[in-house]
Amino acid sequence: MNAPSSTAPELSLASRRAAVTALGRELRALTEAALATTAPPEALHDLADTLRDLTARLTEAAPRRPLGDVPDVDEFPGAVRMFSPVIGEGSPLAPPVRVTQGDGGVVGLCTLGVAHEGPPGYAHGGFSAMLLDELMGHACIAAGRPGMTTGLTTRYHRPVPLGTPLRIHARVTDTDGRKVHVSGTVSAAHDPDTALVSGEAVFVTLDPARARALFPQVRGD
Numbered sequence: 001m002n003a004p005s006s007t008a009p010e011l012s013l014a015s016r017r018a019a020v021t022a023l024g025r026e027l028r029a030l031t032e033a034a035l036a037t038t039a040p041p042e043a044l045h046d047l048a049d050t051l052r053d054l055t056a057r058l059t060e061a062a063p064r065r066p067l068g069d070v071p072d073v074d075e076f077p078g079a080v081r082m083f084s085p086v087i088g089e090g091s092p093l094a095p096p097v098r099v100t101q102g103d104g105g106v107v108g109l110c111t112l113g114v115a116h117e118g119p120p121g122y123a124h125g126g127f128s129a130m131l132l133d134e135l136m137g138h139a140c141i142a143a144g145r146p147g148m149t150t151g152l153t154t155r156y157h158r159p160v161p162l163g164t165p166l167r168i169h170a171r172v173t174d175t176d177g178r179k180v181h182v183s184g185t186v187s188a189a190h191d192p193d194t195a196l197v198s199g200e201a202v203f204v205t206l207d208p209a210r211a212r213a214l215f216p217q218v219r220g221d
């Protein structure tokens with residue numbers, strides 16, 4: 001079930017994903033450098049001019065993908081989202097989190113940077129909630145019950161440090177009709193048993209009519 005927007009179909013999926021990943025990596029390096037630079041204002045104006053030219057080059061090279069179209073490098077519904085702000089290898093916002101199945105659910109590994117900062121040196125609480133939400137969504141997918149979040153509660157036990165490898169764990173704890181109950185934690189990777197943030201959520205699987213209404217561009221094959 002996928003309706004990819006077609007770009008360069010002659011290139012293999014792997015090579016298109018590799019190109020998206022290469023650009024994403026450089027965008028993240030630029031973002032981190034730009035947010036942490038101590039360069040003087042004239043250097044920043046100079047860089048802004050260069051970046052404006054680069055943006056014009058990209059927009060002139062090809063039309064943009066309409067909002068809501070599934071990128072041809074993605075799997076939807078599925079676990080590959082190349083431009084996700086959490087797991088997207090092509091996203092300048094994503095850490096990005098690498099997700100694998102394990103420990104009775106799913107495990108994500110990442111390191112946050114200054115783009116994710118809340119209190120100085122620590123993660124923004126909203127970003128920690130986003131990490132949990134995403135991993136919980138993947139736990140639902142891994143359990144064969146993809147759905148949307150209807151409620152998420154978080155408890156912040158300790159600040160989440162930037163620049164430190166993190167481990168996010170999520171698992172389905174119960175299902176009740178279309179509702180899927182999920183729990184998760186964010187910990188330092190070197191101390192996975194100490195939760196810095198923990199959360200509980202309810203996801204709801206979509207009935208087919210609702211799925212068609214919400215995602216009209218996604219056809220069943």
Ligand SMILES: CCCCCCCC/C=C\CCCCCCCC(=O)SCCNC(=O)CCNC(=O)[C@H](O)C(C)(C)COP(=O)(O)OP(=O)(O)OC[C@H]1O[C@@H](n2cnc3c(N)ncnc32)[C@H](O)[C@@H]1OP(=O)(O)O
Pocket residue numbers: 077078133134135136137138146147148149150151177178179202204206207210211212215218
């Ligand atoms: C083509 C297939 C698509 C599959 C879907 C895959 C999507 C996943 C995509 C990519 C995964 C990657 C990972 C991503 C992770 C991040 C996830 C997000 O960020 S999701 C964005 C934020 N969430 C929203 O925007 C939802 C907004 N809410 C809604 O649109 C509706 O509530 C919806 C469609 C989810 C359900 O609406 P209704 O009309 O179909 O269902 P009703 O009848 O209202 O509820 C069904 C059952 O759920 C309970 N329920 C509904 N809302 C609840 C709530 N807030 N808390 C507890 N239970 C709730 C109800 O009480 C009912 O239970 P009773 O059958 O009566 O026992």
